[in-house]
Amino acid sequence: MFRTEEMDINMGPQHPSTHGVLRLVLGLEGEEIVDVRPIIGYLHRGVEKLSEHRTYSMIEPLTDRLDYVAAISENLGYCGAVEKLMGLQIPPRAQYIRVALAELQRIASHLLWLGTHALDLGAMTVFFYTFRERELILDLFEQFCGARLTYNSMRIGGLLEDVPPGWTDRVRHFLQIFPSRQKEYEDLLTVNRIWLGRTKGVGILTKEDAVALGTSGPTLRASAVDYDVRKALPYSSYEQFDFEVPLGTTGDTYDRYLVRMEEMRQSCRIIRQALDRLPEGEVRAKVPKYIKPPAGEVYHVVESPRGEQGFYIVSKGTEMPYRVRFRAPSFVNLQALPTMCRGRLIADVVAIIGSIDIVLGDVDR
Amino acid sequence: MADEQDGKGDKPAPPGGAPEATPPQATPSPEASAAPPAPKPPPAAPKPAAPAAPAAPPAAPKANPLTAPVPSIALDRIREKFSNQVVDVVYYAGEVTVKLKQERAEEIWRFLRDDPALRFDYLSNVTAVHWPERPKPFEVVLHLFSVGTRQRITLKLDVGEGEQPPTSSRVWPTANWHEREVFDLFGIRFHGHPDMTRILMTDDWVGHPLRKDYPLEGKPEDHMQLREVTTAEHVYTFDKSTIKGFGWKKEVEKTGEGRG
Numbered sequence: 001m002f003r004t005e006e007m008d009i010n011m012g013p014q015h016p017s018t019h020g021v022l023r024l025v026l027g028l029e030g031e032e033i034v035d036v037r038p039i040i041g042y043l044h045r046g047v048e049k050l051s052e053h054r055t056y057s058m059i060e061p062l063t064d065r066l067d068y069v070a071a072i073s074e075n076l077g078y079c080g081a082v083e084k085l086m087g088l089q090i091p092p093r094a095q096y097i098r099v100a101l102a103e104l105q106r107i108a109s110h111l112l113w114l115g116t117h118a119l120d121l122g123a124m125t126v127f128f129y130t131f132r133e134r135e136l137i138l139d140l141f142e143q144f145c146g147a148r149l150t151y152n153s154m155r156i157g158g159l160l161e162d163v164p165p166g167w168t169d170r171v172r173h174f175l176q177i178f179p180s181r182q183k184e185y186e187d188l189l190t191v192n193r194i195w196l197g198r199t200k201g202v203g204i205l206t207k208e209d210a211v212a213l214g215t216s217g218p219t220l221r222a223s224a225v226d227y228d229v230r231k232a233l234p235y236s237s238y239e240q241f242d243f244e245v246p247l248g249t250t251g252d253t254y255d256r257y258l259v260r261m262e263e264m265r266q267s268c269r270i271i272r273q274a275l276d277r278l279p280e281g282e283v284r285a286k287v288p289k290y291i292k293p294p295a296g297e298v299y300h301v302v303e304s305p306r307g308e309q310g311f312y313i314v315s316k317g318t319e320m321p322y323r324v325r326f327r328a329p330s331f332v333n334l335q336a337l338p339t340m341c342r343g344r345l346i347a348d349v350v351a352i353i354g355s356i357d358i359v360l361g362d363v364d365r
Numbered sequence: 366m367a368d369e370q371d372g373k374g375d376k377p378a379p380p381g382g383a384p385e386a387t388p389p390q391a392t393p394s395p396e397a398s399a400a401p402p403a404p405k406p407p408p409a410a411p412k413p414a415a416p417a418a419p420a421a422p423p424a425a426p427k428a429n430p431l432t433a434p435v436p437s438i439a440l441d442r443i444r445e446k447f448s449n450q451v452v453d454v455v456y457y458a459g460e461v462t463v464k465l466k467q468e469r470a471e472e473i474w475r476f477l478r479d480d481p482a483l484r485f486d487y488l489s490n491v492t493a494v495h496w497p498e499r500p501k502p503f504e505v506v507l508h509l510f511s512v513g514t515r516q517r518i519t520l521k522l523d524v525g526e527g528e529q530p531p532t533s534s535r536v537w538p539t540a541n542w543h544e545r546e547v548f549d550l551f552g553i554r555f556h557g558h559p560d561m562t563r564i565l566m567t568d569d570w571v572g573h574p575l576r577k578d579y580p581l582e583g584k585p586e587d588h589m590q591l592r593e594v595t596t597a598e599h600v601y602t603f604d605k606s607t608i609k610g611f612g613w614k615k616e617v618e619k620t621g622e623g624r625g
Binding site for chain 2: 040041044046048049050052053084212213225226227232233294296297298299301310314327331335
């Protein structure tokens with residue numbers, strides 16, 4: 001007469017906690033999650049196909065729109081890939097400015113993540129605090145290149161322009177006030193009992209699973225796997241900077257939170273070093289007007305705020321690439337979601353999605 | 366940086382069969398990071414290049430630092446164990462690309478993952494490239510990384526039209542979604558894949574958009590599904606003659622067949 005039955009429930013694609021158009025089909029037994037099937041592609045714009053029909057310089061604005069909350073990292077990775085393909089040497093000043101920009105972008109991206117993640121879990125105050133500081137960073141970007149989200153700020157061979165006068169002082173000012181602001185978020189969350197209850201032990205990803213599923217970035221490092229592209233395969237002269245790679249211990253949602261908080265501190269350290277040792281000189285290498293790399297192929301990876309951002313470019317020696325593949329960290333990290341969710345409750349799914357920090361523009365490309 | 370400039374300046378011509386002769390080094394350079402290639406000159410290169418005068422001169426002006434061979438333990442190990450499975454080796458910008466035969470691919474993958482000296486436990490990326498003019502028109506590309514030893518290697522398989530290459534998702538579970546995407550966009554079915562369904566395009570999509578013969582703006586029949594959009598007053602119809610761009614013609618008439 002009474003029986004139990006598995007039930008499928010649809011979550012999204014219009015759901016505030018999925019941070020975009022992500023649809024999840026949850027297989028439930030009671031309130032416990034048996035399986036999750038993410039359904040993606042709602043934001044697929046065919047960027048890889050478009051790239052095959054554009055010149056190398058015309059692709060850069062497209063990369064802005066992949067991971068639109070961390071466009072600098074995409075620019076950096078794409079330009080780096082083409083430069084590698086052409087065998088270009090980038091002037092040290094440009095490399096240092098790129099590093100400073102990428103790290104500012106990392107802080108901005110983590111602030112957006114922290115605000116929305118906390119908002120998902122019911123801590124609304126943090127959202128207003130983090131957006132206050134994110135605004136400061138966006139202002140810095142606006143002063144640098146005139147845009148607030150889709151910067152298109154780099155060029156193959158370096159940068160379009162040097163930083164405007166006084167910009168480094170404004171960055172220094174930001175670095176001065178940021179640590180105390182970060183302490184405010186931590187006061188609100190790190191030892192907050194509700195926060196601990198919602199995140200500790202939730203969505204555990206073991207070390208073995210994290211590597212086997214190819215996750216990267218803070219999601220991987222929270223599971224105590226020491227892989228940061230900036231250290232492992234340094235690019236844009238990251239080997240000259242002194243910073244640490246924070247690692248988690250258990251791989252739960254709380255660890256991913258701690259890792260990102262520490263990453264913001266390390267990013268501040270890197271920016272400070274970049275500004276202190278900023279070399280003089282050109283910001284763009286001598287590049288031909290029409291960029292025509294020799295036939296060949298490269299796979300170039302950078303550490304975006306979300307993880308390993310890969311760019312695979314096949315050139316046939318023409319003005320347009322023959323094939324471009326964007327290895328999106330969000331796409332791969334999202335694949336680990338079912339593993340993290342099994343056996344948890346629906347409310348935890350919200351916490352776990354927040355903690356892997358996906359951007360649907362990056363997932364669907 | 367200084368190291369790179371050295372490498373760039375006086376790069377010797379890559380001698381003919383150097384890669385096999387290159388002894389495995391203690392610390393392999395995993396990849397010439399971001400900055401342009403800094404391949405270390407192969408140890409035995411300068412000396413033999415000079416006496417081989419007749420053969421060298423044509424190659425000398427072509428000596429390109431981008432395509433210079435770099436030492437790779439992984440390649441040496443593959444050659445040692447599966448010498449007859451290696452079809453081709455390409456060096457570019459400090460990266461090593463090895464093309465393998467399909468038959469024993471899974472065995473080689475497992476070997477690469479489990480060999481204590483290599484430990485390629487991290488599959489970065491799986492993708493494909495379409496070369497319509499080749500007899501086997503597809504290339505499946507795997508980018509491997511080793512978290513422990515920080516090496517990188519690129520593996521390739523040639524795949525013919527309708528052929529089913531082995532899935533790598535049994536070796537690295539992360540390949541599951543990557544291979545679904547390759548199936549979705551190229552139409553390559555992987556043998557043994559647990560869930561060979563479309564991932565980015567809708568399930569009822571016809572065709573595989575990243576193939577070279579698939580037009581950039583889609584096929585006419587793809588537009589046809591949007592053919593009839595009824596609003597309050599108008600029916601917008603799609604005219605095949607205006608296919609350039611999104612040449613929609615606003616007409617107040619209904620036309621015949623189309624998809625769906």
